[in-house]
Amino acid sequence: MKKAMIYILLAVISVYCLFPFLWTILTALKPQEDVFKLPIRYLPERVSAQNLENVFFKRPFARYLLNSLVVSGGATLFTLWAASLIAFRLRKMEIERSLKIQRRLLIMAIAPPALLVIPVFMAMRKVGLVDHYLGLILPYVALNLPFAVWMLHAAFRQLPKELNEAAMLDGFSSSRILLGIVLPLSRPALAITAVLVFIFCWNEFILALTVMPSQMKYTVPVGIAMLSGASVYEIPWGEINAAVMLTTVPVILLMAFLQRWIMEGLTRGAVKG
Amino acid sequence: MIKRLEFLILFSILFLIFPLPVFSQVVLRMVGPEDLGGAWAEIARRFHGRNPDIEIQYIPGPWSTDQRQDMYIRSFMSGDAFDLVFMDVIWTAKFAEKGWLLPLEDWFPPEKQEIFLQGDIEAGRYHGRFYRAPVRSDAGLLYYRKDLIPHPPKTWQEFEEICRKYSSPPEQYGIVFQGMQYEGLVCNYLEYLWGAGGSVLDDQGKVHLETHENIMALKFMKKILDEDWAPKSVITFQEQHSLEFFEKGKALMMRNWPYVWKVLNDSPLRGKIGIAPFIHRQGKEPASTLGGWGMGIARAGKHPEAAGKFVEFVTSPEAQKILYFKTGAVPSRKSLFRDEEILKESPYYRELYEILSRARPRPVHPDYARISAILQKHVSSILVERESPREASHGMQRSLESLLKGRKENWLKRLALDDDLFQTARNTAFFTLISVPSEFFLGLLMALFIHLPFRGRNLGRLAVLIPWALPTAVMAMSWQWMFNNPFGIINDVLVRAGLLSIPADWLSTAGGAMFAALFADIWKTTPFVVIILLAGLQSVPKELQESLSLDGAGPLKRFFQLTLPMLIPYIRVALIFRMIHAAGIFDLIWVLTKGGPADSTRTLSLYIYDLAFQNDEIGYALFLTSLFIAALILMSFAVTRGLTLRYERVGR
Numbered sequence: 011m012k013k014a015m016i017y018i019l020l021a022v023i024s025v026y027c028l029f030p031f032l033w034t035i036l037t038a039l040k041p042q043e044d045v046f047k048l049p050i051r052y053l054p055e056r057v058s059a060q061n062l063e064n065v066f067f068k069r070p071f072a073r074y075l076l077n078s079l080v081v082s083g084g085a086t087l088f089t090l091w092a093a094s095l096i097a098f099r100l101r102k103m104e105i106e107r108s109l110k111i112q113r114r115l116l117i118m119a120i121a122p123p124a125l126l127v128i129p130v131f132m133a134m135r136k137v138g139l140v141d142h143y144l145g146l147i148l149p150y151v152a153l154n155l156p157f158a159v160w161m162l163h164a165a166f167r168q169l170p171k172e173l174n175e176a177a178m179l180d181g182f183s184s185s186r187i188l189l190g191i192v193l194p195l196s197r198p199a200l201a202i203t204a205v206l207v208f209i210f211c212w213n214e215f216i217l218a219l220t221v222m223p224s225q226m227k228y229t230v231p232v233g234i235a236m237l238s239g240a241s242v243y244e245i246p247w248g249e250i251n252a253a254v255m256l257t258t259v260p261v262i263l264l265m266a267f268l269q270r271w272i273m274e275g276l277t278r279g280a281v282k283g
Numbered sequence: 284m285i286k287r288l289e290f291l292i293l294f295s296i297l298f299l300i301f302p303l304p305v306f307s308q309v310v311l312r313m314v315g316p317e318d319l320g321g322a323w324a325e326i327a328r329r330f331h332g333r334n335p336d337i338e339i340q341y342i343p344g345p346w347s348t349d350q351r352q353d354m355y356i357r358s359f360m361s362g363d364a365f366d367l368v369f370m371d372v373i374w375t376a377k378f379a380e381k382g383w384l385l386p387l388e389d390w391f392p393p394e395k396q397e398i399f400l401q402g403d404i405e406a407g408r409y410h411g412r413f414y415r416a417p418v419r420s421d422a423g424l425l426y427y428r429k430d431l432i433p434h435p436p437k438t439w440q441e442f443e444e445i446c447r448k449y450s451s452p453p454e455q456y457g458i459v460f461q462g463m464q465y466e467g468l469v470c471n472y473l474e475y476l477w478g479a480g481g482s483v484l485d486d487q488g489k490v491h492l493e494t495h496e497n498i499m500a501l502k503f504m505k506k507i508l509d510e511d512w513a514p515k516s517v518i519t520f521q522e523q524h525s526l527e528f529f530e531k532g533k534a535l536m537m538r539n540w541p542y543v544w545k546v547l548n549d550s551p552l553r554g555k556i557g558i559a560p561f562i563h564r565q566g567k568e569p570a571s572t573l574g575g576w577g578m579g580i581a582r583a584g585k586h587p588e589a590a591g592k593f594v595e596f597v598t599s600p601e602a603q604k605i606l607y608f609k610t611g612a613v614p615s616r617k618s619l620f621r622d623e624e625i626l627k628e629s630p631y632y633r634e635l636y637e638i639l640s641r642a643r644p645r646p647v648h649p650d651y652a653r654i655s656a657i658l659q660k661h662v663s664s665i666l667v668e669r670e671s672p673r674e675a676s677h678g679m680q681r682s683l684e685s686l687l688k689g690r691k692e693n694w695l696k697r698l699a700l701d702d703d704l705f706q707t708a709r710n711t712a713f714f715t716l717i718s719v720p721s722e723f724f725l726g727l728l729m730a731l732f733i734h735l736p737f738r739g740r741n742l743g744r745l746a747v748l749i750p751w752a753l754p755t756a757v758m759a760m761s762w763q764w765m766f767n768n769p770f771g772i773i774n775d776v777l778v779r780a781g782l783l784s785i786p787a788d789w790l791s792t793a794g795g796a797m798f799a800a801l802f803a804d805i806w807k808t809t810p811f812v813v814i815i816l817l818a819g820l821q822s823v824p825k826e827l828q829e830s831l832s833l834d835g836a837g838p839l840k841r842f843f844q845l846t847l848p849m850l851i852p853y854i855r856v857a858l859i860f861r862m863i864h865a866a867g868i869f870d871l872i873w874v875l876t877k878g879g880p881a882d883s884t885r886t887l888s889l890y891i892y893d894l895a896f897q898n899d900e901i902g903y904a905l906f907l908t909s910l911f912i913a914a915l916i917l918m919s920f921a922v923t924r925g926l927t928l929r930y931e932r933v934g935r
Contacts, residue, residue, distance in 0.1 A: 016737050023729060024746040030806070031749065033772050034761045050775045120860060122867030124888035125912055128895045128904055131360075140361035213754035215870035220896065223357030225314075225342055231756040235874045236345050247764055254761050258753050265752050269745045273814070 031258060038062065038252040045248040061252035071253060073226060074233035080143050081218070081229060082211035085150035089207050090200060092151065093158035098188050100159070101166045112163065115156035123153070123216050131220050145221045146229075150214065154207045161206075165199030166192055202271050205264065212261070230257050309337045309589050313367035313578075314344040314354050322609035329605075330596050337589045339367075348466065352652075353897065359383045359583065360899075366584035367593060370415060372406045372575050372644060373466070373651050379409035380649035381899060385580040386412040390591045399598075402573045403615045406644045414579050416598045417615035419606060421574030422642035423474055424635075425559045426529065426537045426547070435536075435559035437569070439478075439503055442536075442562045446512040449535055457512035459525040460538040463791075464663040464879045467521055469655050470572040471538060472662045473645060475500040477570035478563030483646050483654070483683075490687060493680035499564070501672035505665050518666045518880065519791035540574060541635060545611030558631055560638050573642035575615065613639070650686060652897055656703075657682045663881040667793060678702070694906045704907070706882055707890040713797070714886060715865040718804050722861060723854075725805065726812025731842075733813065734820045744817075751810035759874035762803040766790050793883035796876045800884050804871055808864070812857045819853030820846070855926045859919045866915060887911060 037045060041058035044051070065071045100108040130149045131140070139145030169192060177187045193200065218229040228236065234253045237246065265272065318324055318341060327339035344351040348371050355374075358364050359381070368384065378384050391413060396404045399417050407415035427435045432449050436442035446457035461467035476482065481496030507513045513534075520528070522539055529537040530550050537543075538561065547556050560569040578597050580590040596602055600619060606612040607625060613635065619625055620636040629635075646654055661679045664670040670678065685700040698704065733743045750758075765771050766789040774786035789795040823846055831841050869888040872878060878885030891911070895904035 013737075016735065017739070019732060020739060020743050023732070023743055026806070027746040027750050027810070030758060030761050030765060031753070033765060037764065046770055050770065050772060052772075120863060121912070122864045122869075122888075124867045124869035124892070125908055127892065128901060128908060131895075132901065135361065138362065141363050209752055213752075213756075215754070215756040216873075216892070220357070223354060223361055224363065225344065225354070231754045231870075234760055235756045235870075236350065237760070247767075247770070250760055251764060254757050257757050261752050261754075262749055265748050266745060269741065269748060272748065273744055273817070 031262070034251045034254045034258070037248065038255040040248065042248045045251075061248040062256070064246075064249050065252045065256065069233075069237075069249070070226065071230075071233065071256070074228050074230045075256075077143075077222070077227055078212060078229040078231075081146050081150070082208050084143065085147045085154070085211045086204050086208045088147060088151045089154045089158050090204060093155055093162050093203070094188065094193060094200075096155070096159050097162035097166050098184075098192060100163050105167075108163065112156070112160055116160060119153060119156040123214060126153075127216050127220050130217060134221055139221075141222055141224050141227055143222075143227075146218060149217055149221070150211045154210060158203050158207060161199055161203045162196065165196040169195055198271065202268075202274070205268055205272060209261065209264075309586050310340055311337060311366040311584075311586065311590055311593060312340045312342060313369050314342045314351055314365055315369050316351070317343045320609035322606050322612075325605050325609065326597065326602050329601070330593060333596075334589070334592060337586075337592065339593060356899070357896065359581065360896075362583065364581040364583040366581055366586060366590050368579040368581055369418070370577060370579055372573060372577070373655070375407060375415045375577070375579070376409050376647050376651060377649045378579065379412070379414045383582055384414045385582045385584075385587055386414060387416055387580065387591075387594065388413055390595055391416055398617060399615050400617060400639055402639070402642050402644060403575055403577070406573060406575070406647070407577055409647070415577035416579070416594050417575060417577045418597055419576050419603070419612040420615040420639055421540050421542075421576075421613060422571040422635075422639050423470055423538055423561055423574070424541060424571065424638060425561050426539060426543065427557050427559060428535050428552075428555055429557045430555040431535055435557060436562050437559075438565045439562055440565060443512075445535070446510070450512060452511040452514070454533070456514050456534045458507065458536040458538065459513060459517055459520065459528045459534045461520055461522055461525055462513075462517040462663075462666055463519055463521050464659050464881055465521065466655060466659070468662055469645065469658045470574065472500070472504065472658060473572050473643075474538070474561045474570060475504055477643060478561065478567060479503075480564065480567045483658075490680055490683040492683065493676050497676045497679070498672045501662070501665050501675055504662070505668075505672060508666060516788065516791070518663070519788060541613045542611040544629065544631070558634060558638075560641075569641075571638055571642040573644045575613075577615075650898070653686055654683060657686065660882050663879075667881055669793065669881055669883075694903055697903065698907075703882075703890055704887075707885050707887045710797075710882075710884060711866055711868075711886040711888075714801065714804075714868065714884075715862060718801050718808075718865050719858065719861050721801075721805050722809045722812050723858060726809045726857070727816060729809065730813045730816035730820060734817060747810045747813050749810075750807050751814065753807075755807055756870040756874050758807060759803060759871045762799065763790065763875055766799045790876055791880055793881060796880060796884045800872055800875055803875060804865070804868065807871070808861060812861065815853050815857040815860075816850060819850040823849045851926060855923060858926070859922050862918060862922065863915050866911075866918075 036052065036054060038061050039057050039059075040054040041056055041060055044054065044056070100111065103111075126149070134140050134142075134145040134149075139148070173191060173195075174187060177191055182190070213231065214229075215231045215235070219232050219235075222228065222232075225236075230253075234250065234257065237250050237253065315323060323341045327341055331338055342365075344354055352371070352374055355365060355368060355370070355378075359378075364383070368378065370378065375384075387407075396413065400420050403417035403420050404413075407413055407417060425435060432445050436445050442457075449455075450457040460471050462471070473483070476497060479496040479500040481494055481500060482491055485491040508515065508517070514528070517525070522543070525537055525539055526543050526546060528534055529539075530547065530552065532552070544556070544558070547553070561571055563569040578594045580587055580594060584590055598615070600614075600616060600622075603612075603614040603616060603619060604622075604625070607614055607619075608628075614620070614625070617636075620632050626632055645651065648654060657679060661670065661675040661682075665672060665675050682702050685697075685702075729747060733740055733747065765773050768774055768786050768788050768790075771786075771789075773789070774783065777783040778786060787795060789799045827845055828841060831845055836844065866886075867888050868886055869892065872884055872886055873889060873892075876884045878889045887907075891904050891907050894900045894907070
């Protein structure tokens, strides 16, 4: 009896969390005529890839994907690179002091992008990076750095200090210790941080909308949002849903594969945050 | 190892800096609506044929003109301007005022301007210079069914009589127009205002809206809805929706633009349609709102000579005829209204010419966008019954006055008069106060549940993670689709379950839109609370739980005496984080409702964003942002204090 209750609840929660996504997929797979058919059929009578094709061939969706990949990938790489250097340096400090520094950094990172968009845009205009991949990558790195430092520092701290000392005795330089010993040993933490930073950049909207104004520089979320009312006769809901599906399926697969790690990483990140 | 890494980093930086290939030809870029019928492709091709060294790149932008204007503004601000500015009448003053446009007298000396319709030329002038060459003209018309009503109404009174006599809602309404909160609503409203003998500004340029005429115009618009002469759903209509409604034969009359004629003539209604000037009050003059599109040249463009050539070509009879035959666009050259070919296709152009030469431009002002936003807001509030005509006319007068004189005043003074600020702050507070507590309690329940030891809880964890991981802006599109009327699944489920008798217009009523935004936000961010609280639950020692239960404490007692106090630090983090992000919400609302209807879901971030990027008032926007940040910091302190336990305080 109790068990049944638990599974019913589990089903309710899962449906609640998944139904917008499921409905999107069901709509995307319908042929265009069936999308606007009343009464609504929940399951598609015929499955068609027409919407998916249109997204790629009628609209520059591939270009949006490329933009998103360049921006999110670039920002993730930059963030990891800078964060590992900082975390490595912090590791040499006294633990209390390093935590204090990080806490200050984290407080700054709590601001929502909507409040930062005007200063960021002005700064990027000054240095001429508007409509340029770097103009988006730099703010993303700045926004994610505190969190990434926090995660990596927590991982680095778990490595025994003796390892460091032994390596120093062998005449290894600092950078060699970082690249040859510390980073390889913290691979799981690096992976989790990378995924979380990547997801943040992949999803970010307001900065991408503002800093990269021309259509060929839209990231995927901006490109999809701009589809609203893009056609005269009817908003192309089939294609919109197809685009939404293409954007979200990879994220969901990533989640499914890395679920345990991500949960662990997030909870660890939250422990002191 | 290090060498290779450095090389990789260097390489990726180079790749980022030079992503664009270099063109050798002169390429001129312009943004327009989706090129249906291929008219622009044809124009670009013919132009390229005659000027092989110039290529025109037509970028199909969003269908919404506001969004295309934003595209242009952002391109000017970024320094990488689109060379050719294809603009609506109402953009001219602002773009010219900002110095973004090149004057066109070199290509269009005064004697050459005479060949165009007077109103279109006037609308292209700002402070005595000429910035916008008219490509197509436009004016509001009254379409009517010749087969159903004997003659078109001229006055409001005749209109009432015809509606009473011939309309039979809900099968056949009297009229459809554009009632959604957007620019088109202002065009509609002005025709009533002018038709009543009123105007927005008087001869001295002072605001002139708290008048008898304005109240009459607003009352009449309200009456049209109250008496069911127009369907209630007209408050969600733009041009296309009205057209579809009329095309299905569900209305006797329609207010729309001339392009519609071509569409109607290809439909079963062919031959049953007439056009007339818009209705007016007895004893006054009819008036149409002047629309139309023109071409300008960006000052920041690199090839003004080439751009000038194209502007000349686009306004030539040849190009205007292409636009006419492929898209139904009304020419702006007087001579084309006597053109044989065009008259054969559209005999009504003789009447249209009369209406066009009497069309009136909307107030020419660099701040027109905000004037329009104020008018939209109040007219929309009338239609959705949030204000009475008297309140609305008072509100219009007050807001416009403070707008027109407030520009030069200091920020603090302006702050005190900023009605939009109060309204958006109220919305933001409401949104935050509802969404954060709901997310918190829902999240707490879900976290407690998922924390229970049972097989398959990993599935639950995965399900919970998913809304958190998906892009908000993208999922907002998905929600918009699900709340759609009539094709949305939410209406469908509710109707089938018997909770609703007819599908509801979620996104076009004030309450419904706010509910939709809240619902989507709670769905999206509850997982964040769950994740943080799960971390907290994992930190509660199992031994303590067990020893408490050995002491005979029930689950409720265990929760309140052990778990909850242990969770407090996590709750604090979750609440502060959620509060700040809910108050700063932007992407969800921007995509889902754009702040409408009648500004009922517009939040502070949207308002500040519009100030900065639509009205180019970065100073005031930054000032508001800093106030906003200060308020958020204060709130965070309050939450921290309220949620700090006594023993924690002693410890510090």
